[in-house]
Amino acid sequence: MRAPILEVRELLKQYPGVTAVNGISFSVPEGMCFGLLGPNGAGKTTTIEIMEGILTPTAGEVRYRGEPLGERFREAAGILFQATALQNFLTVRQSLAMFHGLYAHGRDIDELLKLCSLEALAERDNRKLSGGQLQRLLLAIALVNDPAVLFLDEPTTGLDPQARRNFWALVESIKAQRKTIILTTHYMEEAELLCDEVAIVDRGRIIAQGAPRALLREHFAAVLLELPRADFPDGARQLPLQRIDADDRVEITTDDLDATLRTLIDAEVPLKNLRIRPANLEDLFLELTGRELRA
Amino acid sequence: MMRRLLSVWHARNLEFIRDRGTLVFTLLLPLSIIVGMGFIFGGPPRPLFKVGVVGSAAAARADAFFHTRYVQFLAVPSAAAGLHEVRHQRIDLLLEPGAPPRYWVNTDSPKGYITEKLLLAADPHALRLPVSGKAVPYLDWLFPGILGMNVMFSCLFGVGYVVLRYRQSGFLKRLHATPLSAFEFLSAQVLSRLTIILIVTTGLYLVIATMIHFHSAGSIALLLLITVLGALSMIALGLTVAARFASEELVNGLLNLLTWPMMLLSGVWFSLAGSPKWVQWAADALPLTQFLHAAREVMLYGAGIGAVAPNLIYLALVTLVFLGFGAWSFKWRI
Numbered sequence: 301m302r303a304p305i306l307e308v309r310e311l312l313k314q315y316p317g318v319t320a321v322n323g324i325s326f327s328v329p330e331g332m333c334f335g336l337l338g339p340n341g342a343g344k345t346t347t348i349e350i351m352e353g354i355l356t357p358t359a360g361e362v363r364y365r366g367e368p369l370g371e372r373f374r375e376a377a378g379i380l381f382q383a384t385a386l387q388n389f390l391t392v393r394q395s396l397a398m399f400h401g402l403y404a405h406g407r408d409i410d411e412l413l414k415l416c417s418l419e420a421l422a423e424r425d426n427r428k429l430s431g432g433q434l435q436r437l438l439l440a441i442a443l444v445n446d447p448a449v450l451f452l453d454e455p456t457t458g459l460d461p462q463a464r465r466n467f468w469a470l471v472e473s474i475k476a477q478r479k480t481i482i483l484t485t486h487y488m489e490e491a492e493l494l495c496d497e498v499a500i501v502d503r504g505r506i507i508a509q510g511a512p513r514a515l516l517r518e519h520f521a522a523v524l525l526e527l528p529r530a531d532f533p534d535g536a537r538q539l540p541l542q543r544i545d546a547d548d549r550v551e552i553t554t555d556d557l558d559a560t561l562r563t564l565i566d567a568e569v570p571l572k573n574l575r576i577r578p579a580n581l582e583d584l585f586l587e588l589t590g591r592e593l594r595a
Numbered sequence: 596m597m598r599r600l601l602s603v604w605h606a607r608n609l610e611f612i613r614d615r616g617t618l619v620f621t622l623l624l625p626l627s628i629i630v631g632m633g634f635i636f637g638g639p640p641r642p643l644f645k646v647g648v649v650g651s652a653a654a655a656r657a658d659a660f661f662h663t664r665y666v667q668f669l670a671v672p673s674a675a676a677g678l679h680e681v682r683h684q685r686i687d688l689l690l691e692p693g694a695p696p697r698y699w700v701n702t703d704s705p706k707g708y709i710t711e712k713l714l715l716a717a718d719p720h721a722l723r724l725p726v727s728g729k730a731v732p733y734l735d736w737l738f739p740g741i742l743g744m745n746v747m748f749s750c751l752f753g754v755g756y757v758v759l760r761y762r763q764s765g766f767l768k769r770l771h772a773t774p775l776s777a778f779e780f781l782s783a784q785v786l787s788r789l790t791i792i793l794i795v796t797t798g799l800y801l802v803i804a805t806m807i808h809f810h811s812a813g814s815i816a817l818l819l820l821i822t823v824l825g826a827l828s829m830i831a832l833g834l835t836v837a838a839r840f841a842s843e844e845l846v847n848g849l850l851n852l853l854t855w856p857m858m859l860l861s862g863v864w865f866s867l868a869g870s871p872k873w874v875q876w877a878a879d880a881l882p883l884t885q886f887l888h889a890a891r892e893v894m895l896y897g898a899g900i901g902a903v904a905p906n907l908i909y910l911a912l913v914t915l916v917f918l919g920f921g922a923w924s925f926k927w928r929i
Contacts, residue, residue, distance in 0.1 A: 352772055354928070371774060379772040385764030402773040441769075 305330040305449060305480050306351065311360035313346050313504075320346040321357070322504035328497075330448075333471075333481040335495035335512075337488070337581060343504040344484045345382065345453060351482060352379050352451050364449070375404055378447030380438050382454045386426050392437055393422045396444060403445035416440040416470060432463030439470060449480045456490060468493055488581040500585055507588050512581060519587055520579035525552040525560065528573050536567045544586055551586070553579060614844055628855060634874055642667035644710045647677040649691040658692065660717035666710070674699075681707070682728030683896060688714065695720040703727050731895050734807050739890040740863035742799060743825065746792055747857055747883050750829030751836070751850050754788050758837035759846050762929060771927035778922050785830050785918070792826045793819075812897035821893065821903065824910040825886030831917035832882065838921040841929040857883040885909045 304327035313321040321343045328334045336344040349355040351362050353369040364373040386395050393409060400406045413419045416436045421429065426437060435455060442450060452471070456464040464487075471494055475481060485491050491498055492512050499509040508515055532550040537543075541560065544551040554560040557576070564571060643665040650670065661668060669686065671677035677689040681701050687710040689699040698714060701707045702725050714721055761767045770780060803809070811818060836849045860867065860874065861883035867875055878884045889906035892898035900907075 354768065354772055374772070374774040377772070379769070381765065381769060381772075383765055384769045385766050387761075387766065399773065402770075402775050404774075 303330065304328055305365060306482070307363040307366075308347070308351060309361050309363070311347060311350055311362070312358045313343075313350060313355065314358045319504055321350070323360075324501070324504070324506055325360075326499055326506065326509060328480060328482065330480055331478040332496045333475055333483060333494050335491040335498035336482070336484045336501055337486070337491055337498050337585070338501035339486065339585075342501045344501045346504075347501065348451055348453050348482060348484050352377065373449075375445060376448040378442035378445060378450045380435075380442040380450075380452045380455050382457065384438055386437075388427060390426055391423050392418055392426055392429070395426050395437065396440055399441045399444045405446065406444050407446045409444075412440045412443060415443070415473070417466075430463075432459050432466065435459060435463070435467060436470065439467070443474070447479065449482065450474065452481060452483045454484055454486065456485070456487060464490075491581055498581065500581075500588065502585075502588075508584065515584055516579050516581070519584055520553050522555050522578075523553070523557050524577055524579045524583060525554065525557075525564075526550075526575040526577065527552070527569070527571075531570045531573055533567075533569065536564070536569050539563055539567055544583070546586060551583065553583075614842060623852070627852075628859070631856065631859060634871065640665070644688075644706055644713070645669060645686045646710060646714075647671040647680055647686040647689040649674050649677055649689065658696075658718065660690075660714050663713050663717065666713065678726065679896075681726055684728065684730035690714070690721075695722050697722045697724060699724045699726050701726055701728055703729060735809055735895060736891070737864070738803060738807065738809055739887055739894050741803070742796055742822075743861070743883055743887045743890060744858065744863045745799065746796060746822065746826050746886070747829050747854060749792055749795065750788060750826055751833040751854055753791075754784055754830050754833035755837040755846055755850050756843075758784065758834065759840065759843060762837075762841055762926070763843070765928075768928040777925045777927070781834055781918065781922055781925065784834065785827065788830050789823065789826055792830075793822065796822055796826075809894075811894045813893035813899070817900055817903070818890065818893050820900075821886065821889045821907065821910075824907055824914065825882065825890070828882040828886070828910045828913040828917070831914045831921060834921040835917045835924070838925045857881050860884065862887050882910055882913050885913075 306328040308324060308326050311321050311324040312319070324343070324347055326334075336347060338344045346355065350357045353362075353373060362369055364370075364376070367373075387398070390398065393413070396409050396412060400409060410419075413422050416439055418433070418436055418440060421433055421437075426434070429437060439452075439455070442452075455471070456467050459467060468490065471481065471483075475494070481494070483491070483494060495512060497509070497511055498515070499506045501507070508519075510518070527550045529545075529547075529549055541563065542553045544553070552560060561571075645667050647669050648671065671680065671686075671689065674689070674691060677686070678699055680686045681689045681699050684701055684704045684707070687701075687704060687706040691697045696718060698711070698721050700711045700723065711723075758767075761770075767780075804811075832853060833850070836853070837846060840846050840849075856877075857863075860878040861881050862878070863883070867878055870878075885906040889898075889903035889910075892903050
């Protein structure tokens, strides 16, 4: 077991009438990509902002390399918020240089421009960047101090599929440098692709934690069958199947696909719209909470 | 079309009414201007002439001249100090009670001429001591006021709005995640604005002074020091306003509430010398008043650092107090 670089202990954050985070604890070993998943309002952004030192918890603490968050942590943390505006009238290079000047040590700006595919945009006004280009600049800013821990709070929200995939490739290249990454996302594909370990948060608590594949193995059979709710007659509800009812569909998990299909055919369930796929983290969330992940 | 228009009209009205700060300032600002102007320019008719009296004016109250209507009698500490005022036509006549009384009158001053006639009508034996000296032209008097007003607007709105925009856009939150402290951030804002102000004000000074053929009577270095302290006090004031709030309209209202009284009371356009005492005390509390007083003393009358030291100390204290309060109450995020 690697030594934890970050430890979150019994975190509690209360606002008047609301408990946003309710006793969350976990630790993140160095070099791991750790994902916090959950629907909007689950408490994941509050948790990550406490971990970043931006918010003060009502109770509990976060420790970086065994110490409370302080100057050493601020020098070692790189952060990409959900939404950040930059100073007007500054070019990409000037924006990077401004943040570079805030840290005692940092990466070479040209190297960052190359890493984040911003070389051709270095002299462009940052207001004239596309969504994907701006997000790459914000990632470059988050890397400007060569951080030991990189926080990415829903980094690809609002990006088109191509820009999202480009961004994932970038994060994977950063992961390859053995950086510790804390990622919040509601894109399950993103979490499955990037995260070594995930914690699913709902109503301010962690409801499941582990490696994505291990969690799926633990909670699901090998295969998942999906049918529109309208195609699933009430009489079929009595069948001996592992069934999950979602809003518009019925999901059935099984280790024996042939036997399950035979059961459905025998019960005269129409299979014209049947989809067969492996279970994913969204299914896991549905299984655990009975609620769908909401964007 | 009407339905869509009414829908947006209704929503915007709700937005405005529910923004209590803006609503209050929208009502308070015009009211406060009317009330303030009423106090400054209302009341009984103003004296037409000013006579300086060496020593205590009350000591010579029995003399007939002191009962002349529409003449204001001001005590001056010494004949030398009073002479300075007569030469610059800031008073119309200087009187030293005695037997016979002595008086100094500026032969270049039309109001001095009339005041002398009034004195001699009351006391024909008064001893005449003529002096000469030009009054400061209004344009020269206005010049420091215009520069000061520019500094005030640039500092208050320039700094206040920028910090507000940074907070609204989340840029401050991003900076908060770096090793940058609130003190460092605020200091950088102060220094940046100060640099800009000094360059702009120097440029304006050179251009306007050339245009109106103005030459400062006092030290340019001292004038620079006064400008630095004056600008710092305004920047600190702007930062204090922007330290916490996230509503653009509220900050706008607060900045207007600060700038309008200074525009009217600090002597940008006209002197408040004849206004009620409490108005002058209120005006003296405003940093722009101290800034303009010191600047005019140096630019128009050649005052040295000793004469303007109280103004400089006041500006420095205001800067420290507002900067301290701004740093203490500063919020990185909405």
